[in-house]
Amino acid sequence: xxxxxxxxxGVEVPVGLDVxxxxxxxxxxxxxxxxxxxxxxxxxxxxxxxxxxxxxxWIASGQAEFTGWLxxxxxxxxxxxxxxxxxxxxxxxxxxxxxxxxxxxxxxLGMAPPFLAAxxxxxxxxxxxxxxxxxxxxxxxxYGCGIATGGAFSIRIVxxxxxxxxxxxxxxLFLPSTLHDALLAFGFGGLHIVFGVIITWRYGx
Numbered sequence: 001x002x003x004x005x006x007x008x009x010g011v012e013v014p015v016g017l018d019v020x021x022x023x024x025x026x027x028x029x030x031x032x033x034x035x036x037x038x039x040x041x042x043x044x045x046x047x048x049x050x051x052x053x054x055x056x057x058w059i060a061s062g063q064a065e066f067t068g069w070l071x072x073x074x075x076x077x078x079x080x081x082x083x084x085x086x087x088x089x090x091x092x093x094x095x096x097x098x099x100x101x102x103x104x105x106x107x108x109l110g111m112a113p114p115f116l117a118a119x120x121x122x123x124x125x126x127x128x129x130x131x132x133x134x135x136x137x138x139x140x141x142x143y144g145c146g147i148a149t150g151g152a153f154s155i156r157i158v159x160x161x162x163x164x165x166x167x168x169x170x171x172x173l174f175l176p177s178t179l180h181d182a183l184l185a186f187g188f189g190g191l192h193i194v195f196g197v198i199i200t201w202r203y204g205x
């Protein structure tokens with residue numbers, strides 16, 4: 001049975017199946033566009049980032065000076081960025097259309113403000129020795145904010161991961177500093193590995 005709509009004169013005009021099919025295809029395409037961003041990012045890349053973060057946490061925990069500790073984690077951040085780029089670009093190259101690039105752009109724009117804030121605050125706090133203890137919690141909290149806001153343009157598990165990072169960051173701000181390296185390992189290491197496995201398994205690598 002064909003659907004109908006009101007014509008200009010108030011008379012119902014039948015809507016053909018071809019029109020309904022086009023509308024359905026448009027809905028499916030829009031849904032795929034909204035969920036495409038994280039299926040085009042790499043779960044395997046997240047696993048690699050998690051592994052390097054665990055190693056960085058172990059090495060950093062053995063540093064006698066704060067500057068050495070900070071240097072290890074900044075190096076880890078650079079490595080993580082390189083891994084993310086190297087593992088994402090091969091998947092994106094095969095999907096370079098406005099439909100797939102738009103959600104990726106939205107994801108990046110959502111992440112950018114918290115990440116920029118983390119960089120500025122790290123530069124400010126690192127120079128004040130009495131406030132160095134806030135850095136691990138600040139990193140986890142702002143990283144989680146970035147993932148959660150960027151994840152609004154992605155699949156459901158992404159903002160969940162962001163919220164878990166924010167929870168860890170909040171705990172780090174109130175727990176003794178002796179636990180900070182473990183929390184960083186659990187967050188940047190464990191959460192990346194767990195969610196990387198889920199993305200690889202459910203969303204094709």
